[in-house]
Structure formats: C-alpha cells, structure tokens
Amino acid sequence: MAGRRRGRGGGDVMESICSVLALVLILVACVELCGAATVVDVYRLIQYDLAGDPFGSRAAGLSHHAGAPPFAPGVDLSRTVAMIPVRELNLTFLQDYIASKNPLGGLLLLLPHKLGESRNEAGDGMLRSTLVDLERLLIHSNVPYPVYFAFEDEKIDTVLADVRRSDATGQPASATTGGYKMVVSSPEPKKIQSATITNIQGWLPGLKRDEDVNQLPTIAIVASYDTFGAAPALSVGSDSNGSGVVALLEVARLFSRLYSSPRTRGRYNLLFGLTSGGPYNYNGTLKWLRSFDQRLRESIDYAICLNSIGSWNDELWMHVSKPPENSYIKQVFESLSDVAVELGVKVGIKHKKINISNPRVAWEHEQFSRLRVTAVTLSELPQAPELLESTGGLYDTRNAVDETAIQKGVKLVAESLARHIYGRQGKNVQIFSDNSSLAVSPSYINAWVDLLSRTPRVAPFLSKTDPLVTALKKELSEHTVEVNLQHDVLDGMFTFYDSSKASLSIYQVASVAFDLLLLLAVGSYLILLFSFLVIATRGLDDLLNIFRRPPPRKMKTA
Amino acid sequence: MTVFHFFNCAILTFGPHAVYYSATPLSEYDTIGTSVKAAVVYLGTALVKLICLATFLKLPENDSFDPYQESLKALIGFIDVAGLYFALTQLTHRNISQNHKFQAVGLDEDECINVRSDLAFFSIGFFMGWAFADSVLHRLAPLWVGARGLEFTWEYILQGLEANANLVLNLSLAALGSLMWLRKNKPRTLVPLIYACAGILATMPSITSYLRHGLGWLLPKVIAFELFSSFVMAFISWQLFSACQRPSA
Numbered sequence: 005m006a007g008r009r010r011g012r013g014g015g016d017v018m019e020s021i022c023s024v025l026a027l028v029l030i031l032v033a034c035v036e037l038c039g040a041a042t043v044v045d046v047y048r049l050i051q052y053d054l055a056g057d058p059f060g061s062r063a064a065g066l067s068h069h070a071g072a073p074p075f076a077p078g079v080d081l082s083r084t085v086a087m088i089p090v091r092e093l094n095l096t097f098l099q100d101y102i103a104s105k106n107p108l109g110g111l112l113l114l115l116p117h118k119l120g121e122s123r124n125e126a127g128d129g130m131l132r133s134t135l136v137d138l139e140r141l142l143i144h145s146n147v148p149y150p151v152y153f154a155f156e157d158e159k160i161d162t163v164l165a166d167v168r169r170s171d172a173t174g175q176p177a178s179a180t181t182g183g184y185k186m187v188v189s190s191p192e193p194k195k196i197q198s199a200t201i202t203n204i205q206g207w208l209p210g211l212k213r214d215e216d217v218n219q220l221p222t223i224a225i226v227a228s229y230d231t232f233g234a235a236p237a238l239s240v241g242s243d244s245n246g247s248g249v250v251a252l253l254e255v256a257r258l259f260s261r262l263y264s265s266p267r268t269r270g271r272y273n274l275l276f277g278l279t280s281g282g283p284y285n286y287n288g289t290l291k292w293l294r295s296f297d298q299r300l301r302e303s304i305d306y307a308i309c310l311n312s313i314g315s316w317n318d319e320l321w322m323h324v325s326k327p328p329e330n331s332y333i334k335q336v337f338e339s340l341s342d343v344a345v346e347l348g349v350k351v352g353i354k355h356k357k358i359n360i361s362n363p364r365v366a367w368e369h370e371q372f373s374r375l376r377v378t379a380v381t382l383s384e385l386p387q388a389p390e391l392l393e394s395t396g397g398l399y400d401t402r403n404a405v406d407e408t409a410i411q412k413g414v415k416l417v418a419e420s421l422a423r424h425i426y427g428r429q430g431k432n433v434q435i436f437s438d439n440s441s442l443a444v445s446p447s448y449i450n451a452w453v454d455l456l457s458r459t460p461r462v463a464p465f466l467s468k469t470d471p472l473v474t475a476l477k478k479e480l481s482e483h484t485v486e487v488n489l490q491h492d493v494l495d496g497m498f499t500f501y502d503s504s505k506a507s508l509s510i511y512q513v514a515s516v517a518f519d520l521l522l523l524l525a526v527g528s529y530l531i532l533l534f535s536f537l538v539i540a541t542r543g544l545d546d547l548l549n550i551f552r553r554p555p556p557r558k559m560k561t562a
Numbered sequence: 563m564t565v566f567h568f569f570n571c572a573i574l575t576f577g578p579h580a581v582y583y584s585a586t587p588l589s590e591y592d593t594i595g596t597s598v599k600a601a602v603v604y605l606g607t608a609l610v611k612l613i614c615l616a617t618f619l620k621l622p623e624n625d626s627f628d629p630y631q632e633s634l635k636a637l638i639g640f641i642d643v644a645g646l647y648f649a650l651t652q653l654t655h656r657n658i659s660q661n662h663k664f665q666a667v668g669l670d671e672d673e674c675i676n677v678r679s680d681l682a683f684f685s686i687g688f689f690m691g692w693a694f695a696d697s698v699l700h701r702l703a704p705l706w707v708g709a710r711g712l713e714f715t716w717e718y719i720l721q722g723l724e725a726n727a728n729l730v731l732n733l734s735l736a737a738l739g740s741l742m743w744l745r746k747n748k749p750r751t752l753v754p755l756i757y758a759c760a761g762i763l764a765t766m767p768s769i770t771s772y773l774r775h776g777l778g779w780l781l782p783k784v785i786a787f788e789l790f791s792s793f794v795m796a797f798i799s800w801q802l803f804s805a806c807q808r809p810s811a
Contacts, residue, residue, distance in 0.1 A: 514714035519566045522719070526574045530581050537585035 042159045042510040046112070047235040049142055049151035050462075051193055051501040059144065061151040064503045066188040068109035070510070072167045073097070082107035085186045087164055089114040089156065095137055102145050111151040112186065112508070113138070114160060115398065135399045139234040143392055150188065152508065153235045153398070163510055185511045193501035199464035199494040201230070201280035201288040202473050206256065206484030208263045208274035219299065222273040223421065224307035224379075227252040228282025228289065228368055229476065230463040231396030236504040239460050241396020242405040245282060246456035247314025247413070250449055252276060253479055254414045255421070257448065258436060260483035262422070270425035272305070276484055278476055280463045283395035284498055285365040288463075291492040293375050306336055307379035308421075309368035312394060313413035314405035314453070316384035319350045320413065323381040323388070325358045325373040332378040339420040339429055340382075346419075346432070347412060356388055364391060382417065384409075402457035407450055414444050452479075464500040567714070568705065574722030575701050578729055579694045583687075597691025600649060604695035607645030614638045632776075636768040643764055646739060649688065689736030693729050701725055717781070724785050730792040734799040735763040741806055749805065756802055763795060 049061035071084040073094070088098075090113055101108065116131065142151065154160060163184055170183055210220045227248035233239030240246065256276050262268045281288030293301065313320065322340060324333050337353055344351040358370050365371055366388035372379030385394060415436060422428070422435045436442045459472050466473060468491055481487040583597075615638055701721060708718055738760040770788055773779045779787075 511713040512715075514567065516566075519570060522570045523566075523573075526570055526577070526722075530573070530577045533578060534581045534585045537582065541586045 042163065044154050044157070044160060044508050044510070046152040046154045046188065046506050046508040047237040048504050048506060049147065049153070049234055050232075050236050050504070053499040055497050058146050060142070061147050061149070063148065063150045064188065064190040064193050064506065066110045066150045066152070066186060066190075066508070068186060069513075070112075070163065070167045070184040070186050072164060072171055080107075081109065083109050085110040085112055087112045087114065087160075087167060089116075089164070090134060090138065091116060091131065093134060093138065095134065095141070098138075099141055102141070102147060105148075108149050110149050110186070111147075113151070113153050114156045114164070115153055117156050132399050136397065139397045140393065142234050152188070152506070153238060154508065159510075183513065185513045187509045187511065188506045189509075190503050190506045193503045196464050196500045196502055199498070199500055200466075200468055200491050201291070201463050201494050202466070202468060202470075203280055203288050203292040203490040203492070204229075204278040204473070204477050204480055204487065205292070205490070206276045206480040206487040208256070208259055208276070208484050209486075210263075210271050210273045211266060211269040213271070219303050220271060220273050221305040222275050222300070222303045223305050223425070224275040224277060224372075225252055225255055225310070225417070225421075226277040226279060226289065226307055226368060227310040228279045228286065229461060230280045230282055230288075230466065231400075231461045232283035232392055233395065233397045233400070233462070235398065236462040236465055237460050238398060239396045239400075239462050240402075240457050241400050241461065242402050242453060242457040243314040243400050244312040244394050244396050245310070246396075246453060247312060247405055247410050248310035249278060249456060249476070250452040251310050251313055251410055251414045251417065252278065253452055253476075253483075254410075254444060254449055255418050256480060256483040258414075258418050258442060258444070259421070261442060262435075270422075272425045273303075274421075274484075275304070276480060278480070279368070280466075281494055282368065283392055284463075284494060285363060285391070286368045286371045287495050288492070289368050289371040290365075292490060293371060293377070295490060301375060301377060304372075304377050306332060307369065307372050307377060308336075308417060309372075309379060309381040310413070310417070311368060311381050311383040312385055313382060314384075314410050316409050316413075318348070319352060319384075320344070320416070321352050321354050321383055321386055323354045323356060323367050323369065323383060325356060325367075325370055326378070328353050328355055330378075333380065335424075336378075336380055336420075339424050340416065342429070343416050343419040343423070346434075347416060349412060349416070351382075351416070352386075354386065382413070396461070402454065405453055405457070407446060407453060410449050410453065411444050411446060414449070418444070462504075463494065464498075465502075465504060567718075571705055571718040571722050572702075574719065575697060575705065575725040576694075578726050579690060579697065582729065582733065583690055596687045597694065600688040600691030601695035603645055603649040604692050604699075607642060608699060610645075611638055611641050614641060632768060632771060635771070636765060639767055640764065646689075646692070646735075689732055689739075692736070693732040696732070697725050697729070720781055720785050724788060727785070727788040727792040730796045731763055731766055731788075734792075734795045735760060737799045737803045738763065741803060752802060752805060759795065759798055759802065763799075766791070 048064060051058075051060040051062060053059065066085065068083050068085045070087055071081065072087050073092075075081060075086070086108060088111070093113070167184060212220055228245050229249045231239040231241035231244070233241070256274075259274055263270070263274075277289075277292060279286070279288040279292055281291070322337055324330075324337075326333050328334065328337065333353075337351070341351045356366070358373055360374070365374075367381040367383075369379035369381040389395075418436050419434070423431070423433075426435075428435075436444060438444075455475070461472060468489075473489070477487055477489060615635070618634055618638070705718055705721070708715075738756055741756055742760060766788075770784055773787060774781075774784050
C-alpha cells in the first residue's frame, strides 16, 4: 500500500508512515502493560537517608529470573530474584547475606495472605517476632538491590511451587533454562523534595465566667497519627498509633456533647492535637508546640499523649519525664488510677529522665516537657521504643488491635478528665457510663479503626491535601471549633525516596535452547516443504538443478 | 530473545507462502502482479465483510456457539467467495488476455492447453496473494503484539501452524475455483465432486468455529484437526485438478 501511495507525494507517505508508527508504538506500549501471565501488587522496602547515610532498598527496577531458597552455598545469585515466604524465612541467612554484601538480583518477601489471621496462637507469635526482627534488620541496613513485599495469593503460590520444582531438579532458572522472569519497570527512585508534615488541632473552649480574670486553663489531648514501617505502602499502624488517634477522636466526640450545653460546659479549654512526624522524634509535635505563643503554652495545665493503646489487656503505663513525686504528675496519676481501679485495670507509672543532649525523643510528652509543659504519655508499651520502632510496622494491622482495649482506654481518659474538669476527684460518679447518652460508642471506634487500618500514613508520602488529612480535619471539626491545619517541613535529618508501590509482572519465559530448537524445526519443515513441492510439480531433476546451477536458471526466468 | 521467538513464529506463519511461491512453477509465470492485485481485492472484500459483520452480528456475550449467529457468519463468509469470483473472472481474464493478446489468434491444441494451465497458475498465484493478505491482516499484528512479549505461550506457534493449514485450504479452494469457473470442458462425472469439495472448503471456518465453541475443543486439538483436514482436502483437490488437467479430458 505504501508503494502505491508513493506516487501521490512524499508528504502523504511520511504522514501515513508516522501515523502507523505511532499506532504501533501505542500497541507496543499496551503490550508491555498487559502481556504478563501474572501481575501482582508489590510494596517496596523504604528507602531513606538518615543524616546522609543511605538505608533501606536503594533500587526499584527489577528484571531477573525467579529463584527460591534453599540456595546452595556459593551460588551466584546476582541475577536471581529470591522469593522467600516470610513464614519460612531464615533470618540469620538473610542477615549474613546482607552483612557480607553479596550481590543479589532482588528480594521478594511474601507476607501471609492475611497478617495475623493465623490458626494457632503460637504460630502467630512466631510470625510476629519474625516480622519485627525482619523489619528491624531491613530498615537499618543498606541494601543495594530492590526489596519488595507481596502478599501470598494463588497466583504467587503457583509460581513459587513451579520455581521450587525446577530448582529441585537441579536447574536454577536463568536465561538458558527458562522459568519465570520477574519484572518491575520502575524509574530510579527520586528524593522527595521537602517532605511536609501536617498537624491538625481543634479547640473545645470552656465556659468563662465574668469573675474570671485570668485565661482559662487548658488541657491538651494529643496523638500522633503518622506511621513508619519497612514498606511505606503497607504501614497502616492500627495500634501505633491508629488506636491513639481513634481514642482522641472519641474523647473529642464525648466532650463535645458535654460542652454543647452551657450547663455542662467545663471551666477548662480542651485542646485536641493530631500531630505528624511521630516516628521522627515527634518532630511535628515540636513544631506544633513552637507555633504556640508563650501565654497559650503557659495556660496548658497538662497534656495527655495517647500512644499505642489498642492491644493491652489489663495494664497501661503512664510514662512521665518529671519525677512521680511532682504534684502535677501525682494529681494526673491519681485521677487516672482511681478510674482504672473502677474499670478493673491497672495503670503503672514509668519515669524516664530526659537527656537534653540526646536528640532522641522516645515519647511524645518529652517534647512538652522540654518546653516545661506538664505532660504524660499513656501507652501499653512498658519501655520506650527505639527510633523507628513500634511506629506501625508490617504486623501492626487491624488484627493486631482489640477494639475493647481502645474502648477501655477511652473510658479511662475521658472519665479521669471529666472528674478533673468538674472537680469530682475521689467521688464515685460515672459520667460516661454505659447505656447513657454519653456512653463510649463501639461502632464509632470500629469504623475509625477500620478506616485507619486501610490507610498507610507515612508522613513524607502524605500530601498536604491527602484524603486522610482532610477526613481527620473534617471529623475533628464535627466535634470541636477553630480546627486548623499547620503545615511544616520535616526536619532535614531524614530524606525519603518515592516509588513505594509498584506492579510486579511475572512472565513465564522460554529458554534460548527452546527457541533454537524451534528455529531448527521450522527451518527443516520449510526445506522439506520446498523440496516436496518442487518434486511434486516439476520433478526431482529440477530440485537438483537448483543446487547445481542457480545463476543460469535465474537468467532463464528473467 | 523474545524477538527471536517472534522471528520463529513469523517464519512459521509467513514462510510457507514464500515457499509455495518459489517452489512451484508459480514463480516462472511472474504472478507477483496478480498476487498484489489479489491482496488489494482482499482488502476491499475484508472491508465489506467487516461492515456486514458489524451491521448484522451481535457482539457475543459469552464464548458459546449460537447456530443462528454462526450461520449468519458463514453467510457473510461467502462474501469472500463473491470477491474471489469477481476477481478471478474479471482481473485474471484481463490479465491473461493482455499477456496473450498476440498469441490468441490461431492457437493450436497444445498452446490452448498452455494458456489454460497459465490460467490455472494465475488463479493460484492470485490465491497466494489472497492468502498472504489474509495472513498478514489476521496474524501479523497479533504476532507483533504478542510474541515479542516476555511471556511464553504456545499460542503463537499454534497460530503459525493454523496459518499453514489455512494456506493449504485456500490454495485448494483456489484450484477448485479455477476448475469451476475458468475451465469449460471438465469431465462431467467430476463436476458434483468439485462443487462439494469447494463447498466444504468454503465452510471450513464455520466448522472450526463450531468445533471450538460448540464442542469446546481445545486449541491444539482444533489445529490438529485443521492440519489433518487441510492435508486431505489438498490431496483431493490435487487429484481433481490433475484429472481435469489431462489433455484427453
């Protein structure tokens, strides 16, 4: 067709060729997207720099053959993607492998289908500790190859079984033997420029009487809502610190009902703060507190920080940085433990001094204490976590959270606050008793735990207008007034890289040997066909003639 | 590597066309021009067919075999035959008469046969072009799109085999068609047989479609059937062709 058109004019031909080329390119582009046998969602290990030092997975693009453990010692794995189910993970092997800086094509870690939905408790606990160890290992090492997490499903299981079978026959997959090829076409991860953190705050103003000269005192309830985990796209942090956020929202809801009527409005302002940057030494809390003016800061009577209160049984810890003998601390502790006794749970007190020269801030209240504001943290964790730990790891999903624990926590906090506000200390009055109009709402708590357990919230990957931020702001403005957002920049010690989520295409590929064999077969078929046709239509002599003297024959035809 | 696979499949699909062309006496009659014309006619026919299909056929919701739809499809398939008839009677005649204008006066018996076999070869050459255009249109794009992907499937190799079977079927149909329309003095006893075979060949796509969707045969089985039937039909039409070709007839 192109030949026929050439007569009409060069421009037309060029144009048509260009359009055809464009069409072909589009088709080819489509193929790359949908040609694979299996496409699965994979979640990349976090990549970040801490004070200039590289950590995490330093690459994203992947195109290698699949292999499964156990690997023979000394085998070259630099062109193999190791598929390892976390259930069967040999952590010391991985540790040694990373430590000895051996090359590896890539690492694909398979998480159980539904984390935490294990049949037996023991297996569950094992899995949990494996995941925690794995996360600690991966987050704190510099891995030069791509590391991805995927969930086990039927497709992946089939591939894994096939890979194991071919490995068992003694032929590890490579370009010459066929097998499966895993491809993630992802650009080089880029630095996230100026990671923002967003703090959300809301007020419940107290009732100011005419005779009050001074400003009303303020009680702050604070929870950090962002997370950090090995896989940023999986870091939902249901317990740390989704549970704290939910409890804060429920407390806000309960007090908004009390504060809606002037007769029950207390003489304390309540300040609710959802802070970001929690995993990074509570950077957001620091920024938030610094944005307050001096008078406001001084008006804060005390602050209660909620951290990981979603999976405790009967003992909660109150962490403080001032000595427990301090009168303010004593008062808060007593009001909490009074209520705790009535609820049949225990509240312990843990004192940890602040070392000003140490940049590590283990608890949120320490940021308050550094600015000389009385503050405590309520948590189920007995010890202060290390940096980037207990901040919403792989295991910390919906199943790790017990809603009744959150309900108990809410009741504990709300009740003790109410007694403090209305001056009912030591008296056995239940303000938020069950079956009253002020009862803690399990459905509200469940709904929010469910939502937060579906939403990864690693601060650098949340934009200023992220749906979650908007949702939290909207929810807080339902219950409180003067809700506003504070945007700030995460301090420079951390640098994050993007592409936390990708699609892994798994192709079943044929080996080079097979293609050669096929070429041979097709070639011999064509030669046989040719010979057969020549003999059948012209006779054997003609066939022989072709080989004998080709040039004269051509002359004859011409 | 995958380009290698594409190359293999392409040879398997399109190689036989070249082999049939160069190995048989077709090449000596310079049938390239005819083939190109055939390809053009094929494109026209395909367009008409597509329009008909789009107008009269519903989009199948599932992969089941619906007799009414299938018969309609087969009927539309006969547009092919109409196109062929048009091309064979119009184009080829003109072609022949142009090439042999000066010979046409006062032919003796021998030359007549020559012209006749010319005619046959022209028609077969025509069908080569027809089948090639069919193959290119139906298979090149899927091949280009699919076989270059990383994923390995047997599908494109099977498709290549199917293309071979189709080529043989098309050539048989061409031979029979040239017998039906271009040859006047064929043995009377063979005429019904020729028509029957041509009918079978023309309905072949419907038969395979029935096997695949109606009986739920798998692709390898269907293609084995196609290959087998194409061999049988090729053998029969060859016998018929050579029976008619004999000067005594």
